[in-house]
Amino acid sequence: xxxxxxxxxxxxxxxxxxxxxxxxxxxxxxxxxxxxxxxxxxxxxxxxxxxxxxxxxxxxxxxxxxxxxxxxxxxxxxxxxxxxxxxxxxxxxxxxxxxxxxxxxxxxxxxxxxxxxxxxxxxxxxxxxxxxxxxxxxxxxxxxxxxxxxxxxxxxxxxxxxxxxxxxxxxxxxxxxxxxxxxxxxxxxx
Numbered sequence: 001x002x003x004x005x006x007x008x009x010x011x012x013x014x015x016x017x018x019x020x021x022x023x024x025x026x027x028x029x030x031x032x033x034x035x036x037x038x039x040x041x042x043x044x045x046x047x048x049x050x051x052x053x054x055x056x057x058x059x060x061x062x063x064x065x066x067x068x069x070x071x072x073x074x075x076x077x078x079x080x081x082x083x084x085x086x087x088x089x090x091x092x093x094x095x096x097x098x099x100x101x102x103x104x105x106x107x108x109x110x111x112x113x114x115x116x117x118x119x120x121x122x123x124x125x126x127x128x129x130x131x132x133x134x135x136x137x138x139x140x141x142x143x144x145x146x147x148x149x150x151x152x153x154x155x156x157x158x159x160x161x162x163x164x165x166x167x168x169x170x171x172x173x174x175x176x177x178x179x180x181x182x183x184x185x186x187x188x189x190x
Contacts, residue, residue, distance in 0.1 A: 038098035038099075039098050039099055039100065039101040039105060040097060040098040040099070040100060040101060041100075041101055042100045042101055042102050042172050042173060042175075042176035043176045043179055043180060045097060045098070045099075045100040045101075045176065046100070046173065046176035046177045046179075046180040046183060047180040047181060047182045047183070048093075048097050048182075049094070049097065049112070049177075049183075050177070050180055050182040050183035051182040052089075052090055052093035052094055053090070053157075054182055055086070055089070055090070055093075056086050056087065056089070056090040059082065059083075059085070059086035059089075060082075060083050060086050060087070060150075062082070063078075063079040063080075063082035063083045063086065064079060064083070066078070066079050066082070067079045073133070073139060076130065076133075076139055076142070076143075077130055080126060080127065080130035080146070083123070083126060083146075084123055084126065084127055087119055087120065087123040087153075088120070088123070090116070090119065091116035091117070091119055091120050092116075094112050094113070094115065094116045095112075095113055095116050097109075097112070100172075100173060100176070102168070102170070102172040102173055102176075103169070103170050103172065104167040104168055104169065104170075104172075104173070107167045108164055108167060108168070108173060111160050111163045111164055111167070112160065114160070115156060115157065115160040118153075118156045119153055119156060119157075122149050122152050122153045122156065123149075123153075125145060125149045126145065126146050126149050126150075129141070129142040129145035129146060129149075130142050130146075
């Protein structure tokens with residue numbers, strides 16, 4: 001049972017990483033767009049981006065915490081499936097947004113599309129780790145992979161946020177994210 005306790009600790013750490021990654025990165029993610037050619041008002045677009053991240057954060061945190069209620073191989077695999085589903089939904093939501101109606105809207109859309117692909121690629125690492133885990137030590141190894149990959153995903157979101165900041169010369173996206181209601185819970189304040 002010590003292996004299960006170690007795995008549980010790793011998964012709880014992973015949930016904390018997801019929550020922290022979203023919190024600090026959401027303003028970063030706040031500059032993301034989807035793949036459609038239509039344009040969306042910058043404020044509506046920012047609100048949709050943040051809502052997608054809010055939903056993802058909630059789902060992944062809940063999935064990781066569910067392992068505490070069911071720290072078995074099946075419980076861990078179910079949590080992994082839930083995290084995968086939430087990540088797939090996030091990627092689809094981001095791609096489904098039109099580009100923001102700003103000077104740098106097309107570049108913002110491209111950055112968000114790239115983020116969606118990166119998140120899906122990282123999620124595949126988590127899926128593979130869980131699918132290939134066997135026994136308590138295998139689950140601990142999978143838990144470590146999950147934590148590392150979630151940290152990686154947070155870095156991807158942060159990098160995209162930096163890209164969006166760099167292309168937003170007029171500050172239109174930043175202003176939209178600052179004013180969007182759904183972004184309030186994601187952005188960090190000093």
